[in-house]
Amino acid sequence: MDLIERLQWRHAVKAMNGKRVPEEKIDRILEAARLAPSGNGLQPIEIFVITNQEIKDKIKKAAINQIQVSTCSHLLVFAAWNRFTAENINETFDFMKNVDGRDTPEDYKQHVIKSYTERNAKEQSAMADNQAFIALGIAVAAAAFETLDSCPMTGFSPDEVDKILNLKEKDLHSVALLPIGYRDSEQDWNEKLPKARKPKEKFITKIN
Numbered sequence: 310m311d312l313i314e315r316l317q318w319r320h321a322v323k324a325m326n327g328k329r330v331p332e333e334k335i336d337r338i339l340e341a342a343r344l345a346p347s348g349n350g351l352q353p354i355e356i357f358v359i360t361n362q363e364i365k366d367k368i369k370k371a372a373i374n375q376i377q378v379s380t381c382s383h384l385l386v387f388a389a390w391n392r393f394t395a396e397n398i399n400e401t402f403d404f405m406k407n408v409d410g411r412d413t414p415e416d417y418k419q420h421v422i423k424s425y426t427e428r429n430a431k432e433q434s435a436m437a438d439n440q441a442f443i444a445l446g447i448a449v450a451a452a453a454f455e456t457l458d459s460c461p462m463t464g465f466s467p468d469e470v471d472k473i474l475n476l477k478e479k480d481l482h483s484v485a486l487l488p489i490g491y492r493d494s495e496q497d498w499n500e501k502l503p504k505a506r507k508p509k510e511k512f513i514t515k516i517n
């Protein structure tokens with residue numbers, strides 16, 4: 310199957326059967342998410358991978374009892390930085406220098422730091438969220454590529470999930486969930502529905 314066939318095959322799975330997904334498949338999905346691009350390469354996100362049933366059950370309650378959260382094999386929680394600081398931005402620049410020797414000019418570093426830190430807390434948090442959504446999209450595609458079911462989700466209380474995972478202590482907040490596993494065809498009503506997508510002419514404008 311090519312990428313388009315995989316994306317046509319996948320759907321937002323509403324119920325899973327609890328069967329465990331081999332760890333190497335999950336690792337490939339996580340690696341795809343790690344390779345996601347991010348603004349200024351800052352990667353202001355982290356992913357928590359939950360197989361502990363008690364924690365999955367607690368998060369399900371915080372997610373309006375959506376059962377794919379507790380019946381999945383692995384529950385990925387995408388979390389993002391609460392704030393951008395000179396410290397965490399400089400850390401990334403230092404890290405990049407160690408990886409590939411690039412020496413980011415000081416005036417550019419200061420420009421990047423200012424462009425993030427001059428925004429208010431809500432804007433900073435939203436900028437970090439955007440990066441989490443890019444990684445989420447790539448993880449959705451990567452799961453389909455592994456012929457695994459998943460469901461991208463924001464239908465949950467971030468405050469409650471942050472408490473369950475102690476994210477505040479890490480200066481992080483939860484952005485999205487991605488349960489991964491195998492569909493329960495009897496309960497998964499979405500499996501039978503055709504793909505509902507806008508026609509191309511309402512979605513794409515080509516400017517030549």
Ligand SMILES: Cc1cc2nc3c(=O)[nH]c(=O)nc-3n(C[C@H](O)[C@H](O)[C@H](O)COP(=O)(O)O)c2cc1C
Pocket residue numbers: 319320321322323375460461462463464465499504505
């Ligand atoms: C950001 C985002 C949040 C979503 N939140 C939920 C959710 O909380 N629960 C759910 O069942 N589906 C959720 N979905 C799945 C969408 O409803 C689904 O992708 C859309 O209806 C298209 O259907 P398909 O993915 O099955 O093709 C979410 C999707 C995205 C991208």
